[in-house]
Structures are given as C-alpha cells and as structure tokens.
Amino acid sequence: MLASRRSFLKRAGLTAALSSWVVPPKEGHAAAPGIGGTQGAVPRHILHLVADGTSSGTLTVADYFSRLVRGTGLRWLELYQRADTVQALVNMRSLNSVVTDSAAASSSWGSGSRVKNGSLNILPDGRELRPLYRLLAEAGWKRGLVTTTEITHATPAGFAANARREDAETIAVQYLDRRVEVLLGGGSKFFLAGKRQDKRDLLADYRGAGYFLAQKQAELADAPPDRPWLGIFAESHLPFTIDHQADAKLRERVPTLAEMTRRALRKLAREDRFVLQVEGGRVDHAAHANDIAAAVHDLLAFDEAIEVCLEFRQREPDTLLVITTDHGTANAGLNSSGGSGDGAKPPAFHNLRHARASFSEISRRLGNNHTPGHLQKVIREATGYKVPDAKAAFLASFLEKKGWALYDAMNSATLQLGQLLGNYYGVGWTSGEHTADYVPLIALGPGAERFRGFLQNTELFHHYLALAGIDFRNPEVPLMVESGPTAAEVEVLPALV
Numbered sequence: 234m235l236a237s238r239r240s241f242l243k244r245a246g247l248t249a250a251l252s253s254w255v256v257p258p259k260e261g262h263a264a265a266p267g268i269g270g271t272q273g274a275v276p277r278h279i280l281h282l283v284a285d286g287t288s289s290g291t292l293t294v295a296d297y298f299s300r301l302v303r304g305t306g307l308r309w310l311e312l313y314q315r316a317d318t319v320q321a322l323v324n325m326r327s328l329n330s331v332v333t334d335s336a337a338a339s340s341s342w343g344s345g346s347r348v349k350n351g352s353l354n355i356l357p358d359g360r361e362l363r364p365l366y367r368l369l370a371e372a373g374w375k376r377g378l379v380t381t382t383e384i385t386h387a388t389p390a391g392f393a394a395n396a397r398r399e400d401a402e403t404i405a406v407q408y409l410d411r412r413v414e415v416l417l418g419g420g421s422k423f424f425l426a427g428k429r430q431d432k433r434d435l436l437a438d439y440r441g442a443g444y445f446l447a448q449k450q451a452e453l454a455d456a457p458p459d460r461p462w463l464g465i466f467a468e469s470h471l472p473f474t475i476d477h478q479a480d481a482k483l484r485e486r487v488p489t490l491a492e493m494t495r496r497a498l499r500k501l502a503r504e505d506r507f508v509l510q511v512e513g514g515r516v517d518h519a520a521h522a523n524d525i526a527a528a529v530h531d532l533l534a535f536d537e538a539i540e541v542c543l544e545f546r547q548r549e550p551d552t553l554l555v556i557t558t559d560h561g562t563a564n565a566g567l568n569s570s571g572g573s574g575d576g577a578k579p580p581a582f583h584n585l586r587h588a589r590a591s592f593s594e595i596s597r598r599l600g601n602n603h604t605p606g607h608l609q610k611v612i613r614e615a616t617g618y619k620v621p622d623a624k625a626a627f628l629a630s631f632l633e634k635k636g637w638a639l640y641d642a643m644n645s646a647t648l649q650l651g652q653l654l655g656n657y658y659g660v661g662w663t664s665g666e667h668t669a670d671y672v673p674l675i676a677l678g679p680g681a682e683r684f685r686g687f688l689q690n691t692e693l694f695h696h697y698l699a700l701a702g703i704d705f706r707n708p709e710v711p712l713m714v715e716s717g718p719t720a721a722e723v724e725v726l727p728a729l730v
C-alpha cells in the first residue's frame with residue numbers, strides 16, 4: 234500500500250505541470266497488488282508487446298513447439314487461462330487495404346488514425362498526425378522502443394515518427410529530436426556518418442544530446458540509468474534467434490529480446506510513468522520466407538520477453554500489459570501432410586527440433602552453388618532433412634530462375650524451400666505475403682477492461698490516451714476504395730537468389 238500511496242502523490246504533483254488539453258484521470262488509483270484488470274484503475278506503466286506478423290497458425294505451431302522443447306506451452310497462451318486477463322480480436326486494416334503493412338498498423342495504434350500502407354502517421358494529403366509518444370511525453374511520460382529489427386523499422390517508428398517507412402534516416406533523426414528515452418535494436422547503418430546518405434554523424438549527435446551509446450551486450454549491462462539510451466547491436470536487423478543461438482560470438486555481442494526488455498524496464502522503473510513498446514520483429518521476416526523454424530524460435534524468444542514483463546508486473550502491479558500482433562503473415566498451418574503420428578513413428582512436426590539455421594543462413598551457406606547435390610548437403614546439415622533427388626532438382630531450377638510455380642504468389646526459391654520443408658515439418662503456407670487476419674490481443678492490468686471484444690486498431694490509441702488522462706484526437710479520413718497493397722507498400726525481403 235505504501236507504493237500505491239507514493240505513486241498517487243507523485244501523480245498528483247505531476248498533474249499541475251500538464252499542458253492545457255491534459256485532464257487528470259477521474260478515477261485514478263493504482264491497482265491493488267496482484268490484481269489485474271481492476272475496473273476504473275489507471276496504469277502508471279504501459280507495456281505494448283508486438284510479435285510482428287504472427288498469424289494464429291504460427292502462434293499455434295510455436296505453442297506446440299514450445300511443449301516439445303520446453304515441456305510447457307507459450308506464456309502468451311497460458312494467459313488466456315487467467316481470470317484477470319481481457320481478450321479481443323482486432324481489425325488491423327489500413328486506410329487503403331484490408332491487408333495492412335507494419336507501418337499503417339503501428340500508425341493506427343500510434344495516432345488513432347488509419348493511414349495508407351507505407352506511411353507512418355501521415356495522411357494521404359500530407360497532414361502529419363501527432364504520434365502517441367509525443368503526446369505522452371508532453372504529459373510527463375518516459376518512452377522506450379525495444380525491437381529485434383532495425384530500431385527505425387515500421388513498428389517502433391509508428392509510435393514516435395512521421396515519415397515514409399523507407400525513410401529510416403529521417404526516423405533516426407526524429408527519435409533524437411523527440412528524445413525517446415530508450416532505443417534498443419538494430420540498424421546502425423542509419424546512424425553512422427559513413428553509411429548515411431547525408432553523411433551526418435548521428436551517433437555523435439546522440440552522444441552530444443546526453444545519450445549513452447551501446448553497441449554490445451556488455452555495454453548495455455553497464456548503461457547508466459540516469460541518461461537516455463541508444464543501443465544498436467547490428468548494422469541491420471538483429472539475427473534470427475535460431476542463428477543467434479547457434480553462434481557463440483553473436484550470443485556474446487547481441488542481447489536477446491528478453492535481455493533488452495529486462496534492461497529497459499530496470500531503467501524505466503525509476504520513472505513515475507512510462508510506456509514501452511517491445512517488438513519481436515523477426516517472426517514476420519521468417520514468415521515472409523515461409524521459414525517455420527526461424528518463426529517459432531523467434532516467437533519463443535518473444536515469449537521470454539513476455540515472461541520478463543510478467544515478472545515486472547508482479548513487482549509493479551499498476552502496469553498495463555497488452556500483447557498482440559500487427560497482422561498475419563503467410564498463415565502457417567500445422568497440418569497432417571507429414572503423417573498422422575499414429576504411434577509407429579513421431580509426427581513430422583517433431584522434425585522441427587532438428588532445425589539449426591534460418592533460411593538466411595542456409596542461403597549464405599549455399600552461396601552461388603545451386604547444384605542439387607550441394608542443396609541436399611546444405612539443407613540436410615541445417616535441418617536434418619534428406620531431400621529426394623527429384624525435389625532437389627526442382628528447387629535448383631528456382632535458384633537458377635527457371636522454375637515456375639502454379640500459384641504465382643509462390644514463385645520464389647525461398648518460398649519453394651518452405652514448400653519443400655513442408656514435407657518434412659508438416660507445416661504449410663498460403664503465400665509469402667501479409668494477410669487480412671483479425672488478430673488476437675490480450676490485456677492484463679489496470680485499464681485492461683477497455684480492450685475487450687472486437688476492436689478496431691485505432692481504438693488502442695484512444696484507450697492509451699484516456700488512461701493517461703489526455704484528451705486529444707488526430708484527424709481521420711474515410712477508408713479508401715479497396716485495393717491490395719503494392720509490392721512497394723509491404724516489406725520486400727531479399728530472396729535466396
């Protein structure tokens with residue numbers, strides 16, 4: 234109770250400093266310890282967790298995989314058993330398509346307004362929307378972004394930036410101008426003078442503004458809690474978890490999502506109020522490639538970050554935890570194609586335990602040698618699968634750009650590798666693209682009751698502002714005539730060739 238009283242006093246002191254359109258919460262009080270979803274309570278901490286591009290099928294496969302290798306299901310799904318969690322399905326459509334990209338999806342949460350795919354908080358007529366992290370900062374909240382992608386990538390940027398998603402250099406500058414207090418992820422190429430188009434030494438500018446810079450896990454461990462942090466641990470995205478685990482040097486240098494989350498929470502816990510977005514961003518990338526092994530390993534890593542947040546919530550009960558995804562990607566499905574597992578031998582799905590490398594890593598090992606024999610050797614070493622000769626020859630034709638799939642959306646060597654391994658893992662895919670799935674959301678803690686039922690993506694923004702006592706609306710425009718996203722509007726990842 235002491236903690237509740239202290240936080241109440243802090244909040245009362247803070248209220249006087251708020252700008253004119255900020256109104257104090259009407260029923261503001263901290264939740265009772267250990268009780269989530271307390272009716273009418275408001276949180277002092279908001280944790281918004283996103284496993285990017287996680288179709289329900291991918292989540293299911295990861296849950297079974299977790300049972301297989303950890304002896305227990307996903308923490309994410311266990312939360313559904315708790316009486317104090319609140320559940321929803323969310324329509325994530327963008328302004329111009331029922332199939333969103335991560336930029337429009339995160340913008341819907343970050344501004345309460347739907348924008349076109351590819352846009353970050355900018356309407357089609359060029360009007361900029363006021364993003365969540367600017368509004369919360371003006372009300373005294375500290376803010377953090379933690380991701381396994383480039384820190385400038387669409388999902389983190391949607392909470393803090395106004396730009397086209399591809400303008401990563403601009404986004405990196407906006408984070409500095411807007412003084413986001415915790416930035417942890419990848420993407421050093423958008424900060425280094427030698428890599429940026431404008432040759433600006435952005436790292437020096439961050440340092441000059443008082444930021445502590447970390448490029449290795451050990452440096453993050455020593456980060457001073459009283460300064461803002463910029464931790465960038467890779468030139469582009471952080472490695473897939475499956476590759477991270479297989480490489481001792483990577484494990485030493487690059488922190489896991491759970492570790493970054495733990496550090497960020499330890500620092501931000503000193504603040505009266507804070508919001509933290511945590512993104513498991515590479516689940517989406519794995520799903521784009523139809524790489525189920527990489528997807529489930531990254532979902533398990535995301536699940537460990539959930540565990541860190543649950544532990545934090547135990548200590549700080551006035552924490553609202555929201556866990557969701559921004560869209561489906563490629564809709565993986567565990568099916569019975571690999572055999573039924575009738576007891577004579579284990580189901581094909583169990584072969585996922587033998588996977589040791591992502592498709593990116595397999596591609597690196599293949600190099601320019603596309604002969605069927607080399608393919609068979611590399612794939613067997615990475616997965617345990619003995620590829621039949623005829624199938625190896627078929628895949629080789631795609632690598633030589635001579636192959637042709639009957640379903641146009643499967644016309645790439647990467648996706649054909651995913652199809653090939655479907656024989657071995659018993660997991661199939663719909664394409665390599667995002668999907669229109671309504672997505673699951675689960676909430677726990679003070680304010681969680683707002684996140685019940687069937688929600689529109691934009692409602693999250695309004696709930697977060699209401700819980701922070703902020704009365705504000707961005708402009709909205711009518712939904713545009715239905716159209717699919719163009720290739721330029723969704724993430725396009727390097728294929729195997």
Ligand SMILES: [Zn+2]
Binds near residue numbers: 286335518562
């Ligand atoms: Zn994507």
